[in-house]
Amino acid sequence: MDKYFSKVGSLSDILPRYRQRDAQLDAANFIFDSMKTYQPAVVEAPTGSGKTFAYLIPAFELGRRTIISTKTKQLMSQIAGKDIEAVNRIFGDDRFVAVLKGRRNYFCHLRFFRFVYPNQGRFERVVEWYGSVVDQEIIDVPIGVFSPHEIEHISTDSWQCTASKCEFYDICSFYRAKEQANSADIVITNHYLLMSDFALKSENEHASIFDFADHIIMDEAHSIPDIFPRFAGTELSLRSFLKLMNENRQAFDPREIELAAGMLSGLLETIKTRTYTNDFRGALLPYIEFVNKAIGEKDFEEMKNVHKRLVEKAVSVLGDSEGVRFVEQERGDILLQYIPLNAADKLREGMKNACLSPVFVSATLSGKGNFSYFLSETGYEEEEIGKMSLEPVFDMAQQGRLLVQDCDEAFYEELALKAKGSVLIICNSVGRMLKLTKMLKELCPGRVYSQRDIDIKDTEGLKDTIFVGCAVFREGMDFAHTGISYVVLDKLPFEYPDDLVLKEQAESVRKKGQEPFMDYFLPRAVIYYRQAVGRLLRHEDDKGVWVVLDRRIDTKNYGKYFATVLKDVPRINTLDEAVAFLEVEDAENEG
Incomplete structure (x- = not known):
């Protein structure tokens, strides 16, 4: 790998701003050796370590069929349109690269x-x-x-x-795109389509979206334990039945469609929040039975296959296999979901039928200083998978400061008044995000955007802006071009244990003899915390301040797991100290 990543290597020839990073070379060597020997691998590569090239170069060097998956369309586009193009300048265009989306x-x-x-x-x-x-x-x-x-x-x-x-x-x-992907050397896709493929293959090794590959590289792999169970389970949209009837109106008596629409409207009035399906079974069944009977009686060929799939989904979401079943309203529709609680074995089986060896890559895979949580959720034992965790690339002690204090409205008023540069505020709930956004918009008209107001692609050129968001802004978003000077965590990012799915997951953990807080909620919260922290420093010359509005990081025993993330970063005690730190850095940069 040295010939690609050294100061005089191939990457330095084609990337004008390329800087040799030891962490990037270490990751590339580890990934290359793992793929060469078909050893499953997990790599934690912090922000700024250049992980994309660290896995692309080995994949191209080995020349085997490889699927590369990431979480969002934006990241897919960046890999396919920018990073692959750069790698092609090194290796030539003889490798066929294809993209497959949903x-x-x-x-x-x-x-x-x-x-x-x-x-x-x-x-x-x-x-x-x-x-x-x-x-x-x-x-x-x-x-x-x-x-x-x-x-x-x-x-x-x-x-x-x-x-x-x-x-x-x-x-x-x-299907033409799928055909291209399955004849390609390198395939770029997203986790949702890949997890759908794994779910199919976990039930039947011959069922597939993607043909078998030598390797599958999963970037942003921390999200896989949450995405896969959705595909291992079932989701049913009740509006789908009504939509099928409307699209084939000629086969129905208008009164049937009118009655079905009225019954669905009644359910929308009845079901307002996420609730266990069994709590509303009596209200749901009359609608499902009516539309099934109305559609099933029609000898209309164009509806039969779609209706058959809907019936299969209904049987699954209303069944009794182990898992959590809930119903909720979403965008004028009623969704029924079944999510299995222990999907790790199915995920592992699906991967086994999809490739010879997987590589999991992310900036945040360890929860409490190890990979135990991630490995348990993906079905791997410690001894059967190679592991690498790289140290932070940036000089956190020189480039950043940490302010820990209680959360109160007065702090945000002071922040809005004194902060120079852009501010990213990360909340734990949509309700809290909306409350803070409203307050800050009154204080700073024209400077404040919530994740509901703006898409990340529209932030180009925005300076001295306050962004307020939840998980969407915490995970995978690059705000580097906005000049982020502060990342504020409104609270430590623990999930709400009253959420139906999380409550059932916690009970499942307890049945295994583990402690739900320490073995489930805490490692997930630490991973989310590290994601949020990673939004601040994106380049070697960035400076910034992390603000944690939660003293539990100091007062609770479990706080040490969060404190370790920024263990070398000097503490400050006031916002004035933060402003002074950034002003000194700005003066030095101008000088």
Whole structure:
């Protein structure tokens, strides 16, 4: 790996601002050796260590079929459009790289010609757009161009898709993209599609979205224990039945559709918060039984396959296999969910049927100084997987300061008045985020944005701004271009134990003889804390202040696990000291 990562190596030739980092070379060597010997590996590479090139270079060097998965479309685009392009300049373009996203991202010919083309007056923009892309082999649905209603009529979900039975199967954009991906040397995808594939393969090794690979590299791997159970379980949208009836209105008596819509509206009035499914079983069953009977009685071929899948989902979400079942309202729909509590074995089985060796990479994989929590959630024993945890890349003691104090409104008023540079505030709940956003907007009109107000791509060029968010802003977002000077944690990021899924997970942990707080909630909170901390320093010349508005970091015994994250960072006691620290650094930079 030295020939790629040294001061005079290949990367320095193609990246103008490249700096040799020992941590990056160490990670690349470890990943290369692990992949070469087909050893499963977990790598914790802190912010700034250059982990993307640390796994791309070994993958290209070995030349084996490799799937690379990350969490968001933005990160997929960065890897495929920027990082892969740079690596190709080193290795040449002889390796075939393909990108595969979920079905909803691709144009569906069947839905377009069934619902859009016959109603051109209602879908003028869509029809005009289709005319400009019709000759493309693979048609992506454009982001931010059409309304949700329009997108719904030109894309499809897995439960709606009839696959090889569709008359447009031979020209289907998704299946053409899938075919390309399965003939590629390197595939770029996202965790949601990959976890869906793992779930399929855990039940049947021959079922698949992706063909078998030598290696699967999972970036932002800390999120996998939370994502996979959703695919190992089942989600059913009750509006899906009504939607199926509306899209095939010719097969129904209008009174049937009207009655189904009325019953769904009644459920929306009844179910307001997330609740155990059994608590509303009596209210749910009449609707499900009515729409199933109404649809099942119709001898209409175009509905049969979709209806069959919906019935299978209903059986699963209303079943009695081990797990948590809950119902909630979301965007005018009623969702029923079944999530298995112990999905690690299924995840492991799915991975075994998907590749020879996986590599898990993230800046935050350890919870209490070790990988025990992450490994238990992914089905691995300590001795069967290679592990590497790199030290922080940045000089935290020189580049940052830590302020710990109680959380009160007066602090935020002082912060809004005195802080120079941008501020990122991370809350534990949406309710708290909205309350703080409202207060700060009154204090600083035009400077404050919550995660509901703005997309990260729209923050380019914003300076001296206050961002207020929850998990979305805490995880994986790069605010470097906004000049973040402060990262404020409104509280230590513990999850609420009253959440139905978390409550059941905690009980499952207890049944294994472990302690829910120490063995489940605490390691997860430490991982979230480290994610939040990582939002501040993104480059070697960054300076900033971490503010933790929770004295439990000092007063509680478990606080040591959080304190270790910034153990070498000097403490300050007031916001004035923070301002002075940053002013000195600004003066030095100007000098």
